[in-house]
Amino acid sequence: MDVILSSFEIFLRWDVWVAILIGSVGGVIIGAIPGVGPAVAIAILLPATYSMDPIIGITVLLGIYGSAMYGGAIPAILINTPGTPVNALTTYDGYSMTKDNKARRAITLAYWSSFTGGIFSIIALIFMTSLIAKVAPLFGSRDILMAALLGLVLVVISHRKQTVIAGMLVFFGMFISTVGMESVKYTKRFTFDQSWLLSGFDLITVLLGLFAVSQALILLTGNDKKVPMPSLKGGKHEGFFGFIKYKTVAIISSCMGVIMGIIPGVGEFLAQFFSYNIARGISKKPERFGKGAPEGIIAAEAANNAVPAAAMIPLLALGIPGEALTAMMLSVFYVHSIIPGPDLFENHIDFVYGLYESLFIINIIVMIFLLVATKSLLRIIQIPQRFLGITILGLSFVGVYTLRNSFVDCIMCAFFGIFGYVLKKLDLPIVPIILGMVLGTIMEQKFRASQARIDNLFNYIDRPISGTIFAIIVIALSIHFWVVWRQYKKKKLID
Amino acid sequence: MEKKEYQTGNLVFVIIMLLFVSVLLISIPYQTKWFDNVPLVKQPRLWPTFCIVGMTIFSVFYSFQIWQNYKIKGKIQSELKELQSWVKPFEFVVYFLLYVWLVPLAGYLLSTLLFFFLLTIREGYRTLSMLLISLATGFGIVVAFKSLLKVKISSGAIYEYLPDGWSTFFMIYF
Numbered sequence: 001m002d003v004i005l006s007s008f009e010i011f012l013r014w015d016v017w018v019a020i021l022i023g024s025v026g027g028v029i030i031g032a033i034p035g036v037g038p039a040v041a042i043a044i045l046l047p048a049t050y051s052m053d054p055i056i057g058i059t060v061l062l063g064i065y066g067s068a069m070y071g072g073a074i075p076a077i078l079i080n081t082p083g084t085p086v087n088a089l090t091t092y093d094g095y096s097m098t099k100d101n102k103a104r105r106a107i108t109l110a111y112w113s114s115f116t117g118g119i120f121s122i123i124a125l126i127f128m129t130s131l132i133a134k135v136a137p138l139f140g141s142r143d144i145l146m147a148a149l150l151g152l153v154l155v156v157i158s159h160r161k162q163t164v165i166a167g168m169l170v171f172f173g174m175f176i177s178t179v180g181m182e183s184v185k186y187t188k189r190f191t192f193d194q195s196w197l198l199s200g201f202d203l204i205t206v207l208l209g210l211f212a213v214s215q216a217l218i219l220l221t222g223n224d225k226k227v228p229m230p231s232l233k234g235g236k237h238e239g240f241f242g243f244i245k246y247k248t249v250a251i252i253s254s255c256m257g258v259i260m261g262i263i264p265g266v267g268e269f270l271a272q273f274f275s276y277n278i279a280r281g282i283s284k285k286p287e288r289f290g291k292g293a294p295e296g297i298i299a300a301e302a303a304n305n306a307v308p309a310a311a312m313i314p315l316l317a318l319g320i321p322g323e324a325l326t327a328m329m330l331s332v333f334y335v336h337s338i339i340p341g342p343d344l345f346e347n348h349i350d351f352v353y354g355l356y357e358s359l360f361i362i363n364i365i366v367m368i369f370l371l372v373a374t375k376s377l378l379r380i381i382q383i384p385q386r387f388l389g390i391t392i393l394g395l396s397f398v399g400v401y402t403l404r405n406s407f408v409d410c411i412m413c414a415f416f417g418i419f420g421y422v423l424k425k426l427d428l429p430i431v432p433i434i435l436g437m438v439l440g441t442i443m444e445q446k447f448r449a450s451q452a453r454i455d456n457l458f459n460y461i462d463r464p465i466s467g468t469i470f471a472i473i474v475i476a477l478s479i480h481f482w483v484v485w486r487q488y489k490k491k492k493l494i495d
Numbered sequence: 496m497e498k499k500e501y502q503t504g505n506l507v508f509v510i511i512m513l514l515f516v517s518v519l520l521i522s523i524p525y526q527t528k529w530f531d532n533v534p535l536v537k538q539p540r541l542w543p544t545f546c547i548v549g550m551t552i553f554s555v556f557y558s559f560q561i562w563q564n565y566k567i568k569g570k571i572q573s574e575l576k577e578l579q580s581w582v583k584p585f586e587f588v589v590y591f592l593l594y595v596w597l598v599p600l601a602g603y604l605l606s607t608l609l610f611f612f613l614l615t616i617r618e619g620y621r622t623l624s625m626l627l628i629s630l631a632t633g634f635g636i637v638v639a640f641k642s643l644l645k646v647k648i649s650s651g652a653i654y655e656y657l658p659d660g661w662s663t664f665f666m667i668y669f
Contacts, residue, residue, distance in 0.1 A: 047646065048640060048644050048646050051644070051645065051646070051647075164553055164556045164557045164560055165553075165557050167549070167553040167556075168512070168550055168553035168554050168557055170549075171546050171547075171549035171550040171553060172546075172550055174542075174546040174549070175519070175543060175546035175547060175550060178542050178543040178546060182539045184537055184539065185528065185530065185533075185537070185539050187527070187528040187539045188526075188528075189526060189527050189539060189543050190519070190522065190526045190527070190543060191526070192522075192526065213591070216587070217584035217587055217588075220584070220587050220618065221580075221583045221584055221587070384620070386618045386619075386620075387615070387618070387620065387625070387628075387629070389618075390611060390614045390615060390618065390629070391632055391636075393587065393590075393591055393614070394594075394607060394610060394611060394632075394633065394636055395636060396591075397591070397594060397595060397598075398636065398640045398646060398648070401595060401598070401648060402640075402646040402647050402648060405599075405647060405648065405649050407592075407595055407596065410591070410592060410595040411592065414588045414591055414592060417584075417588065418581075418584055418585070418588060421581070421584050422504075422508065422581055425504065425577075425580070425581070426502050426504050426505055426508055427502055428508075440546065444542045447536065447542075448536060448537065451534070451536045451537070454536075
């Protein structure tokens with residue numbers, strides 16, 4: 001309790017409040033603009049946060065991460081275009097309600113559900129932190145190696161209908177993390193005698209290219225869509241009372257968000273998918289789902305917003321990011337010499353609590369901001385897409401050039417921008433590359449570090465933790481292959 | 496094997512990826528070192544080889560998947576058309592790199608204003624209001640990042656030609 005109270009001291013600082021305000025309000029605005037999203041914003045802002053105090057830099061990014069999905073629900077409900085990719089499920093019931101002149105009700109439902117998900121996950125995590133602090137130090141090299149492997153396996157199999165290409169891109173990400181000088185024998189790997197490849201591919205450069213520059217190129221080469229000024233109809237209070245009526249759905253979905261958030265490599269998509277199906281299963285009118293069911297919006301939004309806080313658990317406890325956004329945050333931790341892992345919970349627990357409290361305040365500020373400023377936010381949806389592309393390209397320059405003022409970095413970033421552009425055009429996933437890059441580095445380090453205790457391959461899984469994680473990997477893969485096999489048989493029967 | 500509806504361009508993509516992994520596979524002995532009397536796990540060659548072999552296996556599987564789907568729905572003309580569309584963004588990449596090249600010479604402020612102004616015209620927004628909004632956005636970005644957040648961007652060579660006081664002011668803030 002003393003630790004929790006002492007961690008509140010950071011909120012006596014004015015700069016922490018400014019960071020919270022910028023992060024939360026900025027996150028909502030970014031989330032409400034279709035075509036930008038938190039990944040682009042965080043990738044651009046990352047280098048700028050390097051010069052800030054760690055808690056300030058991380059709070060700004062946490063603010064964007066935790067609040068973008070709130071904003072993303074607005075265009076999803078009003079114009080059938082999700083602000084962030086994870087708001088896609090909200091369009092099903094949200095836009096149907098808008099067509100029935102219940103836009104205001106749908107938006108209010110989304111806000112309260114997001115708020116419940118966000119706050120629920122933070123409270124759950126604050127109570128779980130003492131348990132995590134006890135469990136995290138038990139993780140050795142082999143356990144972290146297995147946890148990283150689990151993250152990669154889950155990332156691949158969670159890309160339904162794209163597992164093969166996701167697998168290839170994971171290995172591609174792992175490969176590019178090996179380029180440059182290796183740290184054991186100090187030999188060059190795949191540098192092709194080019195001095196600019198000696199330091200390898202910088203994660204931020206790759207991130208900016210794949211997320212920001214590629215998105216700018218997509219917008220610049222596309223056409224502007226004429227978006228009519230959406231109008232808000234229906235009662236605000238009706239939405240709140242509708243939310244109260246379905247509070248069980250909100251709580252179940254928040255639980256699902258927390259569970260899915262903790263598992264590395266899974267994230268918002270599966271959390272909302274499971275929550276939506278559970279909500280439909282327990283609904284008295286399941287036939288309404290997809291046609292304007294309030295429970296559909298509640299399930300999707302509560303689950304989405306419960307994930308960011310939960311995703312911080314594997315990141316903070318083990319240093320394992322579960323998705324692209326937490327992978328970006330990991331780089332901020334490293335820059336400030338804060339090494340996520342068991343040590344963080346033993347020696348800097350007040351920092352961890354400080355982050356959770358910041359997230360808590362961010363959720364409250366976002367909720368107040370949205371209740372007051374939704375009408376003004378509607379104008380943002382109308383910003384021309386190609387103009388957004390110019391702005392993102394201009395901002396990408398700041399992100400990549402401030403790293404080392406290097407022209408080569410910018411060329412690399414542009415190269416990955418084109419690669420990301422092609423992947424997006426082909427509807428192929430980008431996240432596996434980033435996770436492959438980050439988790440691949442961790443796996444190589446832990447693989448080498450664990451050698452002193454290894455006589456045979458079985459030694460990797462003979463510890464209780466690593467053995468359990470390995471069992472989860474085997475179960476996850478078995479379920480995946482069983483589902484694929486069933487689909488194949490079913491299709492063959494139909495043919 | 497799971498099937499996703501065929502997306503035009505995938506055949507070209509998978510051919511490029513297969514060529515890429517082939518080059519990497521051939522390069523392993525030349526681009527990584529192998530030490531005698533050093534355990535396998537400490538060999539610098541081990542991890543990149545593992546990644547490339549993994550990439551190769553998945554690439555081969557993916558090419559089978561794509562080829563099956565291509566036979567049903569694909570057309571070579573549309574593949575080539577898609578390839579042409581991949582060239583489109585190179586124009587903007589050139590503008591981006593010109594902008595990067597210009598910053599150390601003309602300074603961050605002037606380069607950014609030029610970049611925003613010219614790209615706005617290139618994108619077809621030619622009304623006075625859009626041009627002013629574009630310049631204001633560029634100026635706002637420079638003030639936010641260089642003047643307020645003090646990010647490290649090299650100052651422009653052009654600033655040295657300004658009077659002493661102005662020169663220092665522009666070097667620090669713009």
